[in-house]
Amino acid sequence: MLVVAGLAILLVIAPTIFVASTFFPYGGNVPNIVVSGSDTGSDDSQPNPGTVEESWRDAFTLQPNDHIFRKSQTIRATWNVTMEERAPDGVKKMVYLINGQFPGPTIEARSGDELVIDVQNSIQDSDNDGIAIHWHGLSMKGANHMDGVVGLTQCAIGASESFTYRFRIDESQSGTFWYHAHAGLQRADGLFGAIVVHKPADPSGSGSDMSTYEYDAEKLLLVGDWYHRQADTVFDWYQDPGHYANEPAPDSMLMNGEGSFNCSMAVKSQPVVCETVTTPSFRLPDRDRVRLRVINTGVSSGITLSISQGAMQLITVDGGSPVGNAPLATAMGVLYPGERMDLVLDRSLQDTASDQTHSNSDKETKLTVALDREHMKIENLALTRIQSFPLVWKERVTDKSLPERRESSNATSNFLLSEASGLPQWPGSDLTERSIEKAVLYTAMQIRSSFNNRPVGIVNHSSWMIADSRAKPLLALDPKEWSKATKQPSSIQTLQVPWYEKTGEDRWIELVLNNMDDTGHPFHLHGNEFYILSVETTTQLGGYNPFDPDAADLAKTMNMRNPLRKDTVYVPPRGFVILQFPLNNDGLWLFHCHVLLHQAAGMGMVFHIGDIDPEARNSSSNLCI
Ligand SMILES: [Cu+2]
CATH class of the missing domain: 2.60.40.420 (Cupredoxins -  blue copper proteins)
Incomplete structure (x- = not known):
């Protein structure tokens, strides 16, 4: 049944290709083709795959045929x-x-x-x-x-x-x-x-x-x-x-x-x-x-x-x-x-x-x-x-x-x-050709007396809070000035921005994020996708299961075969995740909890990867006062 459906799809796509290559050779949109009779039921063949008739479209109906056959534009x-x-x-x-x-x-x-x-x-x-x-x-x-x-x-x-x-x-x-x-x-x-x-x-x-x-x-x-x-x-x-x-x-x-x-x-x-x-x-x-x-x-x-x-x-x-x-x-x-x-x-x-x-x-x-x-x-x-x-x-x-x-x-x-797991063909599967940097992070929402008993989000000893939305951003500033552009909820905290200077397709980072809270946090990394090698949560009531680099069974619990690639990962309560990704995208990238209230309370940090592009540095202050 599915094979037949697949053939039908190819047959219907074929005339679309003809139109695309004949009249729109330089990247124009492929016109929508609606098979006549599909609305009346007089023809029980499937309408053109990927093209939904206008009367049934709304702002959330997609038109893949307008994009998959054309050149980039x-x-x-x-x-x-x-x-x-x-x-x-x-x-x-x-x-x-x-x-x-x-x-x-x-x-x-x-x-x-x-x-x-x-x-x-x-x-x-x-x-x-x-x-x-x-x-x-x-x-x-x-x-x-x-x-x-x-x-x-x-x-x-x-x-x-x-x-x-x-x-x-x-x-x-x-x-x-x-x-x-x-x-x-x-x-x-x-x-x-x-x-x-x-x-x-x-x-x-x-x-x-x-x-x-x-x-x-x-x-x-x-x-x-x-x-x-x-x-x-x-x-x-x-x-x-x-x-x-x-x-x-x-x-x-x-x-x-x-x-x-x-x-x-x-x-x-x-x-x-x-x-x-x-x-x-x-x-x-x-x-x-x-x-x-x-x-x-x-x-x-x-x-x-x-x-x-x-x-x-x-x-x-x-x-x-x-x-x-x-x-x-x-x-x-x-x-x-x-x-x-x-x-x-x-x-x-x-x-x-x-x-x-x-x-x-x-x-x-x-x-x-x-x-x-x-x-x-x-x-x-x-x-x-x-x-x-x-x-x-x-x-x-x-x-x-x-x-x-x-x-x-x-x-x-x-x-x-x-x-859910991914596919076996992931780029990190050949370990011998990669060099791997390691970072271990701890995150929690804490109530700080020095911050009027308000909840603050912390990653290691740092919170991500900016001082002024119209003052120059970190990207525009010398790293020595970064702590002035941000604020910390207590005097014992300082802004920490780890710098991974050397980059390349074969240079990877292994990132461990420990969650010390009894609720989970979905963390999102900007600019990079990571492979999730391990997601661990506590095994006992009221217990805590932090990452232990010397744990004998650590390698066994890491999925090196078919890890899922994502940009947002849920870190379970009192547990941790182990992520790996190539350091191949230079810049300053935020890593933060996507629960907006936690993010706004400071639960985030910045990764500095490679060199900052001078053009990016110059134009990042365009709107600043
Ligand atoms: Cu959170």
Whole structure:
């Protein structure tokens, strides 16, 4: 069945190639071809793979055929950033908009494309502290000053100012990425959007993700927790010494910018302006297998997704990193803030464990999102932690075109992302040719009496807090001045920026990150992807399992065979991770917890890799006062 489907894909792609090479030889867009009759059901052949008919598209439907067959090009956009009152789940709050949109516009590109994005700060708010945009997961090679981190690589874009981000997506990168604010807490108030980098295919269509994973359409799912108060207010609550470093739990959740809050759940202590809205539905095109690119855009909660009919298969994580063990499942998680997972949803597969029905119309299909409890020590009675949304597949009209349901005897009910592994062919597999630097880090959220009993995030003896968003960033300064540009929550702390001077494809670093807290932290590294060799958590209640370099069984527990490549890794409570990556990207790169409240409280550090490019140094102070 799948082989036949694969042949059908190639046959339909063939005329597309002809058009591309005849009329668009120099990188113009391949036109969308919609097979006539696919809407009426009069023809039960599959519509053109990768192209979704216009009437069924929304802002989150992807158009891979516009990108996978063309040459690399420059993609330009002008973004006007404003802040306006919106009620994405029925509750009004001020939300960041890009060109009037929340979430911001989706960028679709291919590997090797250059992005030129002109960002204009048109926010009218009087306490507009300035904005900056980070391109999460992209390597930013040769463009350290475009990484968008206020205080590290640039000054904030002030009111009525603009800044042009210009960088090339590396030829080696493809997959699901996203962009978000990296100034203050703006990400929590909606300043984010998706970047999809399509993997180019050769003219025969072979080697395309569509033929490798046998799917026919692509859709984005930006999903995450949501707070009704503005992020600065949420952070002030968190920093209040009376709350003992407990994170405030979110109030709601959003799926592609929409949610549905039950107004009667609002608690008296937090009055909201609320209008009950209908539950948003998630629409999928008339295809049997759809690639769903899922991004956790939330502030603090991990997410588990499940579907009530059909099955899903995990194919890649983060920036297109292939998953080697990918069972069929009806639930998938936990996906932490900053992480991505790409799934193929297949409505013709059924999970034999939970679903014996052979009729699509018997019951409505649901997509269920569960927020993890981990950072909800203080319960929020307003929150419905597990919510279901109608999953609507566009149906073909005639019965004969409904997919035959195939039984899958090996579907598991819940696949844990922590059990995913990569492929055996990873570049570090030949150990003898690598030199490896080692670094051991310890991280924790601590309450510091010297910081008025506020919670602070620490990595070794250092916190990442900037002194002034309009003063020169580290990239523009001599290393001797770096500590002055940052601040530390106590006098016993000093800024530490380890420098790995020698770089090259054969020079690697092994990074151990110990988490001393009893909650986990998803850490994100800018500019670099790493291989996860080990994830260890404590084995006993109340115990602590720090990294021990002399442990006899350490080598045994390290996965040198098929480690997963990622840019964001969940470090379990009282445990550690061991990461390896090549020191092949010169610059200053932030490594921080992606729980925004922890990040804002200082849980981050900077790696200095190789030399700083003089051009990056000069232009990083362009917006500074
Ligand atoms: Cu954290």
